[in-house]
Amino acid sequence: MKDEAVTREDRVASLKGMGCSRKRVEDARFTQGKGNYVDDIKLDGMLFGDFVRSPYAHAKITNIDTSAAMEVPGVLAVLTAADLAPLGLHWMPTLAGDKQMVLADGKVLFQGQEVAFVVAEDRYAAADGIEAVEVEYEELPVIVDPFEALQSDVILRPDTVGEDGSPSDGAHGPRKHHNHIFTWECGDKDPTEQVIANAEVVAEESMYYHRTHPCPLETCGCVASMDKVNGKLTLWGTFQAPHAIRTVVSLISGIEEHNIRVISPDIGGGFGNKVGAYPGYVCSVVASIVTGKPVKWIEDRMDNLMTTAFARDYWMKGRISATKDGKITGLHCHVTADHGGFDACADPTKFPAGFMNICTGSYDIPTAFLEVDGVYTNKAPGGVSYRCSFRVTEAVYFIERMIEVLAIELDMDASELRKINFIKKEQFPYKAALGWEYDSGDYHTAWDKAMNAVDYDGLRAEQKQRIEDFKAGKTRKLLGIGLTHFTEIVGAGPVKNCDILGLGMFDSCEIRIHPTGSAIARLGTISQGQGHATTFAQILASEIGLPADSITIEEGDTDTAPYGLGTYGSRSTPVAGAATAMAGRKIRAKAQMIAAYLLEVHDDDVEFDVDRFVVKGAPEKFKTMKEIAFAAYNQAIPGIEPGLEAVSYYDPPNMTYPFGAYVCVMEIDVDTGVTDIRQFYALDDCGTRINPMIIEGQIHGGLTEALAVALGQEIAYDDMGNVKTGTLMDFFLPTAWEVPNYETDHTVTPSPHHPIGAKGVGESPHVGGVPCFSNAVHDAFRAFGLRQTNMPHDHWRIWRTANELGLHD
Amino acid sequence: MTQKNQYKLNVNGQTVEVTAEPRELLIYTLREQLNITGPHIGCETSHCGACTVTIDGKSVKSCTMFVAQAEGKEITTIEGLGSPDALHPLQEAFKEHHGLQCGYCTPGMITRASKLLEEIPNPTEEEIRFGMAGNICRCTGYQNIVKSIKAAAAEINAAKEAAQ
Numbered sequence: 001m002k003d004e005a006v007t008r009e010d011r012v013a014s015l016k017g018m019g020c021s022r023k024r025v026e027d028a029r030f031t032q033g034k035g036n037y038v039d040d041i042k043l044d045g046m047l048f049g050d051f052v053r054s055p056y057a058h059a060k061i062t063n064i065d066t067s068a069a070m071e072v073p074g075v076l077a078v079l080t081a082a083d084l085a086p087l088g089l090h091w092m093p094t095l096a097g098d099k100q101m102v103l104a105d106g107k108v109l110f111q112g113q114e115v116a117f118v119v120a121e122d123r124y125a126a127a128d129g130i131e132a133v134e135v136e137y138e139e140l141p142v143i144v145d146p147f148e149a150l151q152s153d154v155i156l157r158p159d160t161v162g163e164d165g166s167p168s169d170g171a172h173g174p175r176k177h178h179n180h181i182f183t184w185e186c187g188d189k190d191p192t193e194q195v196i197a198n199a200e201v202v203a204e205e206s207m208y209y210h211r212t213h214p215c216p217l218e219t220c221g222c223v224a225s226m227d228k229v230n231g232k233l234t235l236w237g238t239f240q241a242p243h244a245i246r247t248v249v250s251l252i253s254g255i256e257e258h259n260i261r262v263i264s265p266d267i268g269g270g271f272g273n274k275v276g277a278y279p280g281y282v283c284s285v286v287a288s289i290v291t292g293k294p295v296k297w298i299e300d301r302m303d304n305l306m307t308t309a310f311a312r313d314y315w316m317k318g319r320i321s322a323t324k325d326g327k328i329t330g331l332h333c334h335v336t337a338d339h340g341g342f343d344a345c346a347d348p349t350k351f352p353a354g355f356m357n358i359c360t361g362s363y364d365i366p367t368a369f370l371e372v373d374g375v376y377t378n379k380a381p382g383g384v385s386y387r388c389s390f391r392v393t394e395a396v397y398f399i400e401r402m403i404e405v406l407a408i409e410l411d412m413d414a415s416e417l418r419k420i421n422f423i424k425k426e427q428f429p430y431k432a433a434l435g436w437e438y439d440s441g442d443y444h445t446a447w448d449k450a451m452n453a454v455d456y457d458g459l460r461a462e463q464k465q466r467i468e469d470f471k472a473g474k475t476r477k478l479l480g481i482g483l484t485h486f487t488e489i490v491g492a493g494p495v496k497n498c499d500i501l502g503l504g505m506f507d508s509c510e511i512r513i514h515p516t517g518s519a520i521a522r523l524g525t526i527s528q529g530q531g532h533a534t535t536f537a538q539i540l541a542s543e544i545g546l547p548a549d550s551i552t553i554e555e556g557d558t559d560t561a562p563y564g565l566g567t568y569g570s571r572s573t574p575v576a577g578a579a580t581a582m583a584g585r586k587i588r589a590k591a592q593m594i595a596a597y598l599l600e601v602h603d604d605d606v607e608f609d610v611d612r613f614v615v616k617g618a619p620e621k622f623k624t625m626k627e628i629a630f631a632a633y634n635q636a637i638p639g640i641e642p643g644l645e646a647v648s649y650y651d652p653p654n655m656t657y658p659f660g661a662y663v664c665v666m667e668i669d670v671d672t673g674v675t676d677i678r679q680f681y682a683l684d685d686c687g688t689r690i691n692p693m694i695i696e697g698q699i700h701g702g703l704t705e706a707l708a709v710a711l712g713q714e715i716a717y718d719d720m721g722n723v724k725t726g727t728l729m730d731f732f733l734p735t736a737w738e739v740p741n742y743e744t745d746h747t748v749t750p751s752p753h754h755p756i757g758a759k760g761v762g763e764s765p766h767v768g769g770v771p772c773f774s775n776a777v778h779d780a781f782r783a784f785g786l787r788q789t790n791m792p793h794d795h796w797r798i799w800r801t802a803n804e805l806g807l808h809d
Numbered sequence: 810m811t812q813k814n815q816y817k818l819n820v821n822g823q824t825v826e827v828t829a830e831p832r833e834l835l836i837y838t839l840r841e842q843l844n845i846t847g848p849h850i851g852c853e854t855s856h857c858g859a860c861t862v863t864i865d866g867k868s869v870k871s872c873t874m875f876v877a878q879a880e881g882k883e884i885t886t887i888e889g890l891g892s893p894d895a896l897h898p899l900q901e902a903f904k905e906h907h908g909l910q911c912g913y914c915t916p917g918m919i920t921r922a923s924k925l926l927e928e929i930p931n932p933t934e935e936e937i938r939f940g941m942a943g944n945i946c947r948c949t950g951y952q953n954i955v956k957s958i959k960a961a962a963a964e965i966n967a968a969k970e971a972a973q
């Protein structure tokens with residue numbers, strides 16, 4: 001092949017490999033309305049299932065009468081716990097080592113809990129059937145406050161007490177009380193107490209990170225189809241972890257795993273909502289077995305907000321100690337974690353509070369201690385990672401607020417305090433006091449870049465002037481400068497310490513090169529909008545020298561994809577991305593042998609160059625990867641098997657630690673509480689950048705979800721356990737009107753242990769964004785004595801803060 | 810269950826007849842009877858805009874309307890906006906400017922934007938943000954949606970000028 005006119009740069013560009021803003025291959029179908037989401041699936045004879053849900057937050061069920069419902073035209077079956085009990089399916093294991101009722105077993109523990117499953121010919125008939133099911137409840141005392149739960153005689157979960165009435169052991173050790181789930185400790189307790197007791201300065205603060213919900217635009221759902229002829233169950237659904245779902249379904253149903261096929265079609269956003277296993281999945285499977293027909297279950301928005309997978313709900317109490325000149329010496333954190341009626345967090349088994357122990361943040365803190373108590377209340381179960389790695393948003397919010405509070409205590413500039421305490425570049429890999437080993441970072445460089453970009457000193461001068469003007473009655477608007485430097489921990493994770501239900505958190509990629517030099521690669525992950533089909537092909541293009549446009553990426557079908565733990569916690573690039581690179585390298589190793597044979601030289605005498613192997617020192621002698629692919633299928637090469645395929649299962653040696661520096665400049669109207677984001681600057685360092693366009697898109701989206709959480713979004717309950725924010729009327733999702741334009745920037749500090757140095761980015765903007773928006777609100781009022789006010793900072797709460805500070809007098 | 814009736818609709822240029830209960834929401838008729846699955850369901854309470862279609866020249870959230878109310882009306886969905894060989898400028902622009910991620914909001918978003926650009930052919934950023942505020946996107950943060958709509962407006966206007 002002669003292509004002298006084509007330069008090396010041209011060859012690199014034509015691959016559309018790593019580092020270029022390749023346009024997304026997914027978009028053709030989505031822009032034409034040809035996506036295939038679970039609710040688009042239509043099968044012959046398909047039925048529709050839906051739940052009778054509890055109106056009460058805590059009640060005994062004395063009777064369920066389904067006879068009238070069975071008379072409703074179109075209704076075929078009504079399942080209750082009594083029907084599931086003989087199959088052992090009325091309860092199911094949660095990902096957190098607890099168990100959860102599939103259908104109410106004698107009582108309900110939260111409003112909206114699943115009580116009965118009505119199966120009908122269509123959703124209207126199912127809705128009619130639900131109306132006709134008669135359930136008799138006997139109300140019980142409701143507890144929505146975790147502190148009250150730990151004092152109360154009311155036993156929420158009878159299965160938490162032993163025969164003698166004392167609390168039985170939970171999945172993570174002894175319980176302190178019958179409504180207590182676990183205590184998780186990390187770090188050095190006594191040394192931390194000593195450091196704090198002897199410190200020159202100590203700042204103490206309590207904060208509540210409110211309950212919220214990931215609320216992807218598409219709700220959860222599934223279609224279960226039991227083929228009784230072949231004994232095969234196919235389950236389509238909104239699953240962020242299809243293989244894990246297959247294993248769970250097999251374990252709880254007894255159907256052998258090879259007879260179960262789980263398929264995640266296109267998913268309309270996940271953000272953590274679609275990791276767990278929900279009663280709807282179990283009931284659909286049972287209903288399909290019972291009726292012999294496919295059964296679809298799709299949540300409506302209210303079901304979604306009220307029942308599947310809340311996030312956060314952490315009551316955090318901190319003490320941070322320092323020298324007079326601002327060097328931090330110790331950190332103590334206690335969390336009371338409200339898990340609702342069942343502990344259904346999606347955390348790795350050994351981490352009942354996720355990676356909350358990343359709460360020393362970006363700072364060199366020599367001594368620290370963390371203690372988390374999990375508690376049952378009459379609220380929905382969940383505790384998922386909403387656009388973050390396990391509890392990392394909570395951890396980052398905690399430390400970034402504690403830094404601000406310490407700055408107040410020290411009467412110091414909050415940027416200065418951060419700079420004094422950042423882990424230095426030369427300290428990496430850095431062993432943090434709570435156990436993690438940060439892989440790489442250069443925080444000072446990122447921070448200085450951010451401070452220069454926004455003209456930090458200029459902003460502070462403007463703020464000073466503004467405060468004077470405010471005091472002089474010339475303006476009613478305050479200026480807040482929100483700062484955040486976050487360090488994330490993502491890419492779970494090393495199998496030695498991360499598993500879910502005993503399944504090690506590795507991930508996988510399998511590649512098949514076709515004879516004409518195109519390829520298909522399958523992965524154990526599943527995209528929910530991140531653009532995997534685009535970016536994983538880019539990784540491969542750079543690794544194997546075939547154009548990304550000639551590589552199909554397929555995910556989400558457990559019959560074809562290699563086993564993997566799925567997509568959440570920003571683990572796709574750190575884990576499956578690494579598997580992709582490693583599988584690509586296996587392809588390349590075999591290609592090298594084939595090339596050497598074709599060029600009649602020794603294996604060591606050829607080297608890889610962009611899209612070909614060349615003879616060392618003789619670049620005019622080469623074989624392109626395309627030629628090599630063809631040879632792999634049509635030449636009998638001594639000692640080499642035909643074909644060109646590879647598979648890699650990648651167990652990462654460590655997590656990755658993306659970081660970033662964010663600044664939010666916010667105008668606050670003291671009289672209305674209305675906030676206006678004047679500027680938001682986000683510098684992210686996610687290591688090697690695969691597709692800058694997609695990274696930027698992820699940052700815009702994550703910041704917008706952060707804005708929502710910080711400024712208004714919450715799942716709120718009244719004292720009776722009624723959900724007050726069950727529709728999009730009350731649950732804040734920002735529209736284009738409320739959202740600013742963001743400035744994005746980056747530094748690149750590759751991960752030293754990842755094959756391509758990438759760290760993951762999808763969640764960084766959410767993790768870093770929430771404290772940044774919140775710090776901006778706090779900062780606006782700092783001069784008037786505000787230390788801490790809880791999120792969400794909606795207009796009313798901000799107005800109240802201003803009022804309490806006497807700014808309306 | 811209530812009595813089923815026959816309704817005649819005009820969808821994407823074709824007259825179709827459906828048999829449905831009058832209480833059936835138009836979005837279900839489109840999706841389940843007519844297999845037009847471009848418009849999606851994100852809330853069923855008129856908040857999210859995922860189900861947006863055009864009815865007699867106006868943007869309508871099709872979860873807000875009963876099929877009975879759509880009798881005789883002209884309905885355009887994302888499927889009627891462009892074809893694989895001739896995409897609507899908005900479809901091109903959303904691809905070009907990364908105006909979508911999971912794609913769930915996209916059909917409603919583009920369908921609404923197509924009307925917005927008829928209402929205001931050369932909108933400012935503020936007009937776009939205001940005019941699109943009925944459509945929620947959970948993934949993109951809107952910045953690239955705004956960019957896509959601006960680019961499509963420029964494209965459409967340039968084509969109009971060239972035609973004159």
Ligand code: FES
Nearest residue numbers: 851852853858872
């Ligand atoms: S589904 Fe119609 S507006 Fe949300």
Ligand code: FES
Nearest residue numbers: 910914946947948
């Ligand atoms: S692209 Fe996912 S909701 Fe808009």
